[in-house]
Amino acid sequence: MAEIKKREPLLSVRNMKVHFQVSAGDKAWPWAPKKTLKAVDGVSFDLYPGETLGVVGESGCGKSTLSRAILNLIPATDGEIVWMGKDLRQGTEKDWHAVRRDIQMIFQDPLASLNPRMTIAQIIGEPLRVHRPELSEADVMKRVRSMMAKVGLREQMINRYPHEFSGGQCQRIGIARALILEPKLIICDEPVSALDVSIQAQIINLLKELQREMGLALIFIAHDLAVVKHISDRVLVMYLGREMELAEKQALYEMPTHPYTRALLSAIPIPDPALERQKEIQILQGDLPSPINPPSGCVFRTRCPLAIEACGGEVPKLRPITDRTRAACIRA
Numbered sequence: 001m002a003e004i005k006k007r008e009p010l011l012s013v014r015n016m017k018v019h020f021q022v023s024a025g026d027k028a029w030p031w032a033p034k035k036t037l038k039a040v041d042g043v044s045f046d047l048y049p050g051e052t053l054g055v056v057g058e059s060g061c062g063k064s065t066l067s068r069a070i071l072n073l074i075p076a077t078d079g080e081i082v083w084m085g086k087d088l089r090q091g092t093e094k095d096w097h098a099v100r101r102d103i104q105m106i107f108q109d110p111l112a113s114l115n116p117r118m119t120i121a122q123i124i125g126e127p128l129r130v131h132r133p134e135l136s137e138a139d140v141m142k143r144v145r146s147m148m149a150k151v152g153l154r155e156q157m158i159n160r161y162p163h164e165f166s167g168g169q170c171q172r173i174g175i176a177r178a179l180i181l182e183p184k185l186i187i188c189d190e191p192v193s194a195l196d197v198s199i200q201a202q203i204i205n206l207l208k209e210l211q212r213e214m215g216l217a218l219i220f221i222a223h224d225l226a227v228v229k230h231i232s233d234r235v236l237v238m239y240l241g242r243e244m245e246l247a248e249k250q251a252l253y254e255m256p257t258h259p260y261t262r263a264l265l266s267a268i269p270i271p272d273p274a275l276e277r278q279k280e281i282q283i284l285q286g287d288l289p290s291p292i293n294p295p296s297g298c299v300f301r302t303r304c305p306l307a308i309e310a311c312g313g314e315v316p317k318l319r320p321i322t323d324r325t326r327a328a329c330i331r332a
C-alpha cells in the first residue's frame, strides 16, 4: 500500500458535493420553497493506477450518484474531480470527451444496459466507432473478436442479440464494451448484484484477471461488504452521502473502527455454522434518515449504538485512526 501511495493518483476527488433541489412534496402548495437533497456531501479520496477502491453502503447512501458525478453524467454541485492532474470541473466538453475514453462504466442491470436492437458486434464495437473514427471496419471487427475472446464469449455469438444471452453473459458483453477502448479506469456500479452467486464469482474473477492484464484501476460499488472484499485494495464506506470510513482492505475487515462499518460487517454470514451461531450481530435500529432532512452533527447518530450528546455537534470529518484507516467518528 505504501508503494501505491508513492505514485501520483490517477483520480483525486476533493470535497465532492452533489445536491438536488427537490419539491417539498406539498401538492396543495406547489409554490412552497424547494428543499435541498444532499445525495453526496463532501466526499474526498484518491485512486492510484492499478488499484481497486470498493465503495459500499446501504441503498440511498449516494454511491451510485458519486460514480455518475465522476463522469459528469450528473453534474457535481461543488468540489474537484482531478483526473491525471487536471481539474475536470473546470474543463471543457472536449476535455470530458477525451476523459470518457479513459474512464468507462459497467452497469448494474446487464441486459437493460445493452441496446436490444444491436448485435453483440455492434454493441462492443460502438465505443471504437465513436472515439476512434480513423479505424477501418475490419480493424474494429478484429478488436471486437479479440475482446470477446478475452471476456470468455465465443466468436459464433458475434451476430446474436442481447436477449439471446444469460445475465452473466450480458455482463461479459458490458465488460467487453467498457474495455474495448483500453481505458485506465472502470467504474463498476453494482455489476454483480443482479446475478446469481456462482455467476458473481465468475464476473469478479474475470474483472481481477483483466485488471492484472491491462493494469486497470477500478472503482467497485456494491451494497455488500462480502462482495467488495474479494476485489478491493481499499474500501470506502458511505452513509447518507458522507464518508464514514476509508481503510485498507485488511485493516477494515480485521479491525473496523467506525460503528457503521462494524454493523455492516457483523451482518456478513460466516460459512461455519458453529462460528455463525456464536457471532454477535449488531442490528441497526430504525431506517435510513431522509437525505432531505439529515440528522445534525454525525448523520449516523440516530442509529449509532455508541452515540453521545457530543455527536450532535460538529460534523465529524475523516481523520486518521491508524496508518491504514481513517474514520469520521469522534469515538473511533
Ligand code: SF4
Pocket (backbone or CB within 6 Å): 258, 259, 260, 298, 299, 300, 301, 302, 304, 305, 306, 307, 308, 311, 316, 328, 329, 330, 331, 332
Ligand atoms: S460520531 Fe458519535 S454517532 Fe457518529 S459514529 Fe461516532 S459515536 Fe456514533
